[in-house]
Amino acid sequence: MVPKILIIDDEEHLCWALSKALQQEGYHVLTTTSPHEGLEIIRDKQPSLVILDLKMPEMDGIEVLRRAKEMQPQLPVIILTAHGTVETAIEAMKIGAADYLTKPFDLDELKIVIKQNLLITRLTTEVNFLRAELTKRYQRNMLVGNSPAIQEVIKLIDRVANSNATVLITGESGTGKEVAAITIHQKSPRRNGPFVAINCAALPEQLLESELFGHEKGAFTGATSRKLGRFELADGGTIFLDEIAEMPLSMQAKLLRVLQEMAFERVGGTETIRVNVRVIAATNRDLTQAIKKGLFREDLYYRLNVFRLHMPPLRERKEDIPLLANHFLEKLRSTYFVHRISPEAMEMLCNYHWPGNIRELQNVIERAAIICQGSEILPEHLPKELHESYYRPKELVINFPDEGISLEEVEKELIAKALQKSGGNQTRAAQLLGITRSALIYRAQKYGLLGEKAASSEQG
Structure with a gap:
């Protein structure tokens, strides 16, 4: 973007001469002989730099500088002053003027001062932008979690x-x-x-x-x-x-x-x-x-x-897994357009033991976001180790009387519990028991827990 320079000086010929010289340097130049109009231009046009005469009949340059700084605090203002008012120019520097030159001034010196101040402004803007971006980045990477373990760390x-x-x-x-x-x-x-x-x-x-x-x-x-x-x-x-x-x-x-x-x-x-x-x-x-x-x-x-x-470790703060998973998904949302994690997938995430801790969880979420073709991460988008962990044999709690029960009754009760826990899914019930699916079907039919139609449809 071409820098916009505003010249405020009651000497019309000086405004004209500076305008021609600075336009040849590639700047967009605005001029006015009125301090009041100059302040309006600063408010409406937001120039990159102002060249301001210190002594003007309508309004003192110090007052123009003060009002300009109130509107645009970072605006560089170069003061033009006569030899007899150097003390006033120093006062202007204290208020916030970027530099001052005494009349008559050297045009080449003015060009150098303009370039230096525009460079300082650009670098300051870039530093502030980068600092703001770093702050956002740090905020995105701040510790996440409500578990007692991570809250103690935060404390x-x-x-x-x-x-x-x-x-x-x-x-x-x-x-x-x-x-x-x-x-x-x-x-x-x-x-x-x-x-x-x-x-x-x-x-x-x-x-x-x-x-x-x-x-x-x-x-x-x-x-x-x-x-x-x-x-x-x-x-x-x-x-x-x-x-x-x-x-x-x-x-x-x-x-x-x-x-x-x-x-x-x-x-x-x-x-x-x-x-x-x-x-x-x-x-x-x-x-x-x-x-x-x-x-x-x-x-x-x-x-x-x-x-x-x-x-x-993450296994000691599993209640934070949904919060962390959604935190990582939020960071990926604009790239992969995935908006949520299904309840079934979230259950699998919470069930896993996470040997790689938070870093592994972050990688799993990103991988799932890449694989997912829709807006929701489903169980099939998660890696096989999460499936194996979720469906591996788990303890089935069964209450039996202290005595008088046969081995067949124990087996029947275990199969019934497994089918109940798996919602009737024979494959998962077999995984819960640690046996093959065909063995589960054989025993379930033996004890009348599974009809012929259900067995054949499941097999088909």
Whole structure:
């Protein structure tokens, strides 16, 4: 979009000359000799930048600036002033003017000032947009759940977020450790600073050191320029060290020093870099056992384990599964146009034991959304392991008298219970009993629990 520049100056010839010069630079230019009309243009046309004369008969430039800033706080205003009113120009800068030039001014200098302020405005707009998008992204990835287990985690996060304490997050893979780290960052005073994550298991030792602390040009083969490390990039914010237990012992010693001093040198460098970073680490391993095996430094463990946060596995918070499943579906809705999960499919989701935890549930929902041709996820859209888990033999509770019952009566009662529990579905009843469907039909007919017509129609 072509920037729109408004010139407000009571000297008509100056307005004309500046308009011609700036139009040649590709700008869309509006001019007026009336401060009141200038304010109307600002309100109605919303220019990208204003060039404002400080001394005008109808209204003082300071008052025009003040009213313009009330209408459009981020609007850059360049003040034009005579030599004798520099003090007033400084006052204008305090109110919010972007810059000022004294008359007579150099046209090339004005062009440079315009370009600089338009660039600053564009970059500020982009930063605000990206920050808003990141905030939305973090909000979409905030911890979800009403179960006592996850509510306790949320309560602990609220307590630790406002401190600078180092946090160690433990839990099985896929339980949401990174989401918890993001939530701590978003609720902390550092929320406007960077959140920088690194997986310590994903890189070999030399590359991990370079990623964490950066390197100088020529530090090793392939280091063709200086590289800033994650700690340097996280200055003023939070660094998240995922899979911390996989970090080599030699790197653990270097990390310990950084945690103690908040200072380090880039690989191949001698300059000490000091940072202000909050550290959050995570692991799915038992660090106390790793210490006993000599795989993890005890002093580093105590430095990291200032505040422990344990993420519960999904099997311990099954009441959150419907909420999580619909949360993931909501994020996919605009892409796959799937709007709901059927009660039968939701029952299967709630019945499954989820060894991969929340990450597995998210993947299952996305897979089902891809497979689904309609607007509703049905049981047939779910993977076979959920079907196997749902239909595997389950305990059938039967109350018998203490004595005087035969084995045949026990068998008959079990088959009757299985058929009742499966709603008459012979295949599922057989799965509940752990026998073949043909064996179920034979025994059910033997005890008069299944008519010939029902058996043949089921077989057909």
